Amino acid sequence: MEFVSVRMITADVARLVAFYERALGVPATWATEEFAELRTPGAALAIAGTGTAPLFAPDSARPATNxxxxxxxxxxxxxxxxxxxxxxxxxxxxxxxxxxxxxxxxxxxxxxxxxxxxxxxxxxxxxxxxxx
CATH class of the missing domain: 3.10.180.10 (2,3-Dihydroxybiphenyl 1,2-Dioxygenase, domain 1)
Known part of the structure; x- marks a missing residue:
């Protein structure tokens, strides 16, 4: 098994991606307007919009509640x-x-x-x- 990423669900993908790009000094790779990844040597930080969570299961993730x-x-x-x-x-x-x-x-x-x-x-x- 290999740990590859942590995914954060957010109501504002662009804002959170911009924050982590600045904080980590790593550019994001955007797959869609609702999903981007910031890759580091050990793993990736994935950031996704609230519209992606129901693809896994309805009400499975809520933004800004960790x-x-x-x-x-x-x-x-x-x-x-x-x-x-x-x-x-x-x-x-x-x-x-x-x-x-x-x-x-x-x-x-x-x-x-x-x-x-x-x-x-x-x-x-x-x-x-x-x-x-």
Whole structure:
């Protein structure tokens, strides 16, 4: 089995895609006006409109209602990324903080309220875990 993507359902595909293009520094590949993907080396972030959710099952997904998932991205220097995003990301939950498990993390919310964690391993164990 291979993990390939996380798909977010949103009421405003263009707004959310533009946010992640800027935050990740990765251009989106659009399949339709209702579906785009941002590819990273490990997996893709798929963003789809509310009209796509019923294709799976009616009422299977509702936009902007996540309260349990954190989408995480490994970055080279979380402090530099934090500086780069200052003024762009308006809902920073926690500025760069070194966590007990060895990652330095920046936690913020995207325009739909989903928690996003950009992190950089900083301890020897965390660096080894991520092959750094």
């Amino acid at each position: 309260h349990s998932v954190i989408v995480e991205f490994l970055v080279d220097d979380v402090d530099r990324v934090h500086q780069d995003l200052t003024g762009f990301v308006s809902d920073v939950v926690a500025g760069p903080t070194t966590m007990p498990w060895g990652n330095r993390s920046l936690l913020f919310r995207d325009p739909d309220g989903t928690l996003v964690n950009f992190f950089t391993p900083v301890t020897p164990a965390a660096l080894q875990k991520y092959g750094r």
